[in-house]
Amino acid sequence: MKKEKVLRDNSHRWLLLARFCLIVLILVWMYVIFRFSAQNGTNSHEASDHVVDLLQRIVYVMTGKDVSVILATGSYRMYIEFAVRxxxxxxxxxxxxxxxxxxLFTYKRMxxxxxxxxxxxxxFLYACTDEFHQRFSAGRGASFRDVLIDTSGAAFGLIAALIIFCVIFxxxxxxxxxxxxxxNASLQ
Incomplete structure (x- = not known):
């Protein structure tokens, strides 16, 4: 009887520790999002440009084709940067x-x-507050379309979390x- 209580207490402690760590992880990630939203328009644009340049290099390494000429002549770079963002x-x-x-998986009865x-x-609510926060960053604005894009990313995350949960379960x-x-075999 005493051994069962000790096991129960230890598992409860681990559960509380896991919840604490996950809450900290969520808050840290929200801070990361907040910092990205605090970037002014120029810094945000430069970060996107770096990613587009990296993608160009990857395409060149994998295919041997230099897409920078194509991107420079048309408005393709703008579309690719939009997609990256x-x-x-x-x-x-x-x-x-x-x-x-x-x-939320740590709450078994939910x-x-x-x-x-x-x-x-x-x-969704954090995306709304994030877009509101962006309004106060120079060269940035709020967009409900971005809230919907953020929420769709969250929906894909839900699907991934469910897959992870099913595999672990x-x-x-x-x-x-x-x-x-x-x-049972040892009893026989």
Missing amino acids: KCAHMFIYFVLSINVMLL PMLKRMFISLLVC TIYTTHQQRKIAKY
Whole structure:
């Protein structure tokens, strides 16, 4: 009886530690998003330019084709930079939603749909506040379209978190079934 209580207390401590770490991770990631939003328009544009240049180099290394000539002659660079910026929006909220879902997975009695709704709501509300914050950065503006892009990145993060959860749950249940089978075999 005493051993069961000790095990229960230890697992509860680990659960609290995991929740604390996940909350800290979420807050750190929100701070990262906040810092990106605080960049002025020039710095944000330069960061996007660096990514586009990196993509050009990758294309050159992989294909031997220099796409910088094509990008310089048309407005292609502007379209690629736009896509890079929107993918960055999606990615940061993809990560945020996975972190929020991981935290919500620590609450065993919470239904999965409720977890998904809370995670998406947290990401949507933070995207709204993020866009509002961007209004105060020089050369930047707020856009509800960006909120929707952020939220769609969060939705993809939910899907990824569910896949991760299913894989971990399958591994865990398989391990438990093997332990039970081994225990039953030892009784015979």
